Amino acid sequence: MRYFLFLLGTLFFVSCEYEPKDNIYKEVDKNGRQVVTINLADAKDTIILDGTTYFKLDYNLGSLNYWYALIYVDSLLIDSLNYDHSEFFTIDPKDFDYGYKTLKVKAVTNSGTNSLADLNSAESMTTTKKWVLGIDNYPIATHMLDVKAVDGKIKFTWNKYTRLKFESYLIYSNTVGVGDGMVYLKEIPNRGDTVFTDDYYVGGNTVFGVCIKVKEQYSPMAEIVYLDSTPGLYPLQVLADNKIKLTWSKCRYPGNFNKYSLSRSYFNNADYFESSDINDTSAVFDNFFGQEYFLSLVVSSKEHFPNWDLYSKELTYSWGERSNNFRLLAFSNDSNIYYLLNDWGQLQKINRADETIIKTWENGNQNDWSGDMIHLDVSADNKYVGYSIATGLYILNAPDLSFRKYISYGSYMFGSINMLDQNLCLINSDCQTPTTFLYDFVSEDTIINTGFRNKGMIVSKDGTFIFDMNDSSVYQLDNKTLTKISTIDGSFSWYNFNPINSTQLICWKDNKLTVFNDIHNLANQNVYDFPYLPGNIDQITGRLGGYTELETEYAIIDINSGQILKKIPIRTCNCLAWLPHYYLFANCIYSASGFKLRVE
Amino acid sequence: MKKITFLTFILMLPSLYLIGQNFEFYICPGICHSNMTELKGFQSDRLRAMGVPGEITDNFPATLCFTGEPRLKFNKFSVGIQYSYASTGSRVSYSDYSGVLNLDLISSSHKIGPSLAFSAYNFPHMNINLDINTPLIFTKVTKKDYKEINGESTSIKSDYYSRSIGIQPAAEITYSLSFIIIGLRAGYLLDTGAALYEKHNRGVYLRNMTSSIVHSNWTGYKIDFILGFLLSKYK
Numbered sequence: 001m002r003y004f005l006f007l008l009g010t011l012f013f014v015s016c017e018y019e020p021k022d023n024i025y026k027e028v029d030k031n032g033r034q035v036v037t038i039n040l041a042d043a044k045d046t047i048i049l050d051g052t053t054y055f056k057l058d059y060n061l062g063s064l065n066y067w068y069a070l071i072y073v074d075s076l077l078i079d080s081l082n083y084d085h086s087e088f089f090t091i092d093p094k095d096f097d098y099g100y101k102t103l104k105v106k107a108v109t110n111s112g113t114n115s116l117a118d119l120n121s122a123e124s125m126t127t128t129k130k131w132v133l134g135i136d137n138y139p140i141a142t143h144m145l146d147v148k149a150v151d152g153k154i155k156f157t158w159n160k161y162t163r164l165k166f167e168s169y170l171i172y173s174n175t176v177g178v179g180d181g182m183v184y185l186k187e188i189p190n191r192g193d194t195v196f197t198d199d200y201y202v203g204g205n206t207v208f209g210v211c212i213k214v215k216e217q218y219s220p221m222a223e224i225v226y227l228d229s230t231p232g233l234y235p236l237q238v239l240a241d242n243k244i245k246l247t248w249s250k251c252r253y254p255g256n257f258n259k260y261s262l263s264r265s266y267f268n269n270a271d272y273f274e275s276s277d278i279n280d281t282s283a284v285f286d287n288f289f290g291q292e293y294f295l296s297l298v299v300s301s302k303e304h305f306p307n308w309d310l311y312s313k314e315l316t317y318s319w320g321e322r323s324n325n326f327r328l329l330a331f332s333n334d335s336n337i338y339y340l341l342n343d344w345g346q347l348q349k350i351n352r353a354d355e356t357i358i359k360t361w362e363n364g365n366q367n368d369w370s371g372d373m374i375h376l377d378v379s380a381d382n383k384y385v386g387y388s389i390a391t392g393l394y395i396l397n398a399p400d401l402s403f404r405k406y407i408s409y410g411s412y413m414f415g416s417i418n419m420l421d422q423n424l425c426l427i428n429s430d431c432q433t434p435t436t437f438l439y440d441f442v443s444e445d446t447i448i449n450t451g452f453r454n455k456g457m458i459v460s461k462d463g464t465f466i467f468d469m470n471d472s473s474v475y476q477l478d479n480k481t482l483t484k485i486s487t488i489d490g491s492f493s494w495y496n497f498n499p500i501n502s503t504q505l506i507c508w509k510d511n512k513l514t515v516f517n518d519i520h521n522l523a524n525q526n527v528y529d530f531p532y533l534p535g536n537i538d539q540i541t542g543r544l545g546g547y548t549e550l551e552t553e554y555a556i557i558d559i560n561s562g563q564i565l566k567k568i569p570i571r572t573c574n575c576l577a578w579l580p581h582y583y584l585f586a587n588c589i590y591s592a593s594g595f596k597l598r599v600e
Numbered sequence: 601m602k603k604i605t606f607l608t609f610i611l612m613l614p615s616l617y618l619i620g621q622n623f624e625f626y627i628c629p630g631i632c633h634s635n636m637t638e639l640k641g642f643q644s645d646r647l648r649a650m651g652v653p654g655e656i657t658d659n660f661p662a663t664l665c666f667t668g669e670p671r672l673k674f675n676k677f678s679v680g681i682q683y684s685y686a687s688t689g690s691r692v693s694y695s696d697y698s699g700v701l702n703l704d705l706i707s708s709s710h711k712i713g714p715s716l717a718f719s720a721y722n723f724p725h726m727n728i729n730l731d732i733n734t735p736l737i738f739t740k741v742t743k744k745d746y747k748e749i750n751g752e753s754t755s756i757k758s759d760y761y762s763r764s765i766g767i768q769p770a771a772e773i774t775y776s777l778s779f780i781i782i783g784l785r786a787g788y789l790l791d792t793g794a795a796l797y798e799k800h801n802r803g804v805y806l807r808n809m810t811s812s813i814v815h816s817n818w819t820g821y822k823i824d825f826i827l828g829f830l831l832s833k834y835k
Contacts, residue, residue: 016664019702020691022657029694117698117749121652 026481028115032196036061036127038069038107047103048134048164049093050214057105058089065107067124072104073133093135098163102132136164139212146226147208152253154226156203158210166191171220173198176205177290180222187213194198200256202301203228228252231260231281232244233297247282248297258300337398339385341376347387349401361401380461386441395441405441438480460502465519467495467505474505474519486522490514513562529564622673623681623831624781630727630824632686632789638814639690639705639741645809646703647692654694654701663688665822669715682715682733686818694826699749706742709818713788719817722819725776733768735788739816741806743812760806762794765802774826783829793817 016325040047041056059066071079071089073096073182079089091103110118117123147156160293161169168189172182186196198208207228214221221483231248239475251257256568262273262283273283337358340348347361386395439446457468459477466475466482469492475482488509495507508557640659647654664687671680713735721728721789739762746755770787793815796806805813 016662016666016685016687017708018706019691020658020686020702022691023693023695023700023702024655024657026653028698029695038787093678113698114652116652116701120699120747120749122749123698156731387766412726414662 010345016356028113030111030113030115036064036107036109036125038105038127039106040128040131041476043131046132049091049364050136050165051233052090052092054088054090057081057089057107059087059107060113064112064125066505067121068330070106070107070222072106073101075082075331076405087140093137096135098135098137101135103131105129110409118439134164136167138163139214139219141220141222142169142210142212144208144210144222147224147226149226149228149252150197153255154198154206154208154253156196156198156224156226157207157350158222160194161212163212167213167215169193170211171196172211172212173200174207174209178204178206182207200301200303201226201228202251202253202256202258203230203299229390231297245282245284246297250281251278251299256301256303258302261298261300274278337378337382339376339378347385347401349385349398359401361396368439380463393441407439407441407444437464438477438569458497460497462502465497465505467497480584485519488516488522515560516556516578526560526562533589602645614644614760616745624671624673624678624828625831626667626669626671626680626781626828628667628785628824628826628827629683630665630667630785630822631662632665632684632818632820632822634660634686634688634789634791635720635822636660636688636707637689637817638793638808639707639816642808642814643690643692643703643705649809650692650694650701652694652696652701654692655692656690658689658691660690660705660707661686665824667778670765671715671717671828676719678717678719678729680715680717681712682735683710683712684735684822693833698745698751701748702744702746704742704744704746706744707816708740708742709816710738711818712738713766717772727774727776727783729772729774731770731787732787733770735766735768735789737764737766737791737794737816737818739764739794739796739818741816743806747772759799760796760814761799762796764792764794764816764818766781766823767820770822772824772826774828776830779830781826781830783826785824785826787824788821789818790830791816791818793819805812 012188013380025300029391037059037060041058047053050551057069064480069081071081072373073091078091081087081089106125106126108124110116111123111125112119113123115123133413142161143159145157145159149155154557158169161286165234171185173185174182185198186198188196196204196208196210205225207223207225209221209223211221221347231251234249237245237247246262248260251260259274259276260280273285275283338350341352342585346363348553349358349360350356351358375383376386383398384395384404385398385401386393394403395407396402397404401425409509457466457470459466464476464478465485466477467473468475471487472489472492474485476485477483488505488507490509491509491511493511495505498504501516501521505519515526515528516522517524517526643656643659647656665684665686667682667684669680669682671678685708687706687708689704691705692699692703694701713733715731715733716729718728719727720730741760741762742757743760744755744757747753768787768789770785772783772785774781774783793814795815796805808814
């Protein structure tokens, strides 16, 4: 018992350490906090950002201590300004999607209650301020909605631009192929005005565009295309009397319509058609044969591109199959047939009445036709047709254009040929060993060889008379004998016998047109003074023609009166420059380009 | 400190078998109060530095102490070894809606030393003695700071120790009932005081705001209720 009490007492006081007690509680007025204000310097309630923007915070903390500020855009923390009293932060709108956001600035300070937590920097007061922030990465293109023709004009619409910043819509248009690009039409300052009617459209492939303008920045252009293919060309109608009629559909847009213009390739303005009447939708032209040509119908406008052809339609037309570049032309004596020799050595026999090709002969030897075709002629009895090249002479049977003979000159030389009758031809050679000889290509017999001639000779169609330029004399040929009839003094540029009346010699002498009505009597002559240099003349039927020095005009002249019957503008073409032959036949003139014109 | 306590009582056991004298063992719960002057000043400094309007809610009050003493009784005097334990403390406190701040000092001492008691008056069953005790005082001061703010708490605790010598005169009156002795004793301890230092870093002392070293001091009165046991009586 004693021991038990002893041990009990020992244990009791060994474990009894004092514990301090009591606490005091102080009431602290939480509502006694000071009001803290924060603001953005110069900020409005709504702030539109169109570029990197610097913000400055203005604080009014009273006696509180500033700890830090947190900057949020929506719920995204973008910056933390620590307690070195930073006041500035920036926002770059490119970091955010377009639209309205909330800018929130949260300033954190001590609470100012002097509570235990406050004095231990563990209690804070936050003051939050919000602004509406508009993010506008402008401008972007709008969307075009619709384009259509309404009441003769083109109307198009687009999506209303909804971005925050907007100044105006800029309207443009451009017709493909016209001008140097989009043409400014109008500025529309009203955001809700999203319809535009183009008064200037008259047709064609046109792009309409809308740009958004904000200050000095412009969005990419939203575009929409409108195509109206009218007016359209209808097929040509071939009328009687060698005329053609072209018709087209009427232009649908009268508001800015200026005129129709119709042109044909290879013709000058004399053949131009123009009309300012929107209802005038046809034109009649003289028809012509030959190679293809283009008809272009152009619509032009009053405004916007008055000097431009807004758009055009073309069609090609050819009447008959003609080579584009024929070199030589010759008629049969009865005028029913003519022959064309083209650049590729094709000889075509053509029925003059309906322009149909009777026959075509191909010269298989390319060397024989490249560049040196000199002369083409038909015999008086219509049995033979021949043409000369630099090195020889081709004789073909006229009825079927079958090959008859090739006569080589023996060396390279230029020659001319006059087919007389049957098997005779007169060959003039004016090259290395110039000579002239009458040649029977059937018997291959030289009938007459005049020997050296350094100038040309020409024989009348009936083979009776020869005019020799070498002595300016007229000879009569009779049974292989040349008898001089007369000598003509003067300086000759060209000369020829009338193919119908062999006693009539027509020449350009002493810069005047001289017609010797009877070579037996040179006094019987008519002299005409023309204000241009003469061209060449081959066949004369009542009238003759010549071309000017500039080779831009033909003139049809009545040799009996010396009167200029018609001047024919010549469109430039290669063959005219090459061999400016033209031929008169009856009341038609054929130029070397192959165009046929009616002579009045 | 508990090892010393335990060792002390182990050493005291053989005294139970001393031959020829009355052997008494006293267990004396009592009340003691100490000045703790410098520790009180230390707490006052902490109150001023708190920054909040706190108070010293507990300031080293008189507390229960316990004394154990085996005593060998002779005719006119008795000798013994007295062991006593005392603990007190202080708190600087503040709390509000946001938190709690308690700065505590808990001071504990183990005193052990010889005691000598003189019988002033002997009556049948009642004695009046004058005794004196010279203990070695082993002091431990625990500094414990507790802070709780917005639900989050931190607690920092550190211990400081000191050793000092004291002298404690006392008067006691006892009454014997068979083998039980009851009585009352009143005394006053004079402590030399000693600097408080960290246990594992003897060069680090507990210092106050002026950087002066703080000393422990158990000087003060003590009143014990005596419950003794006569463990052996030889006639």
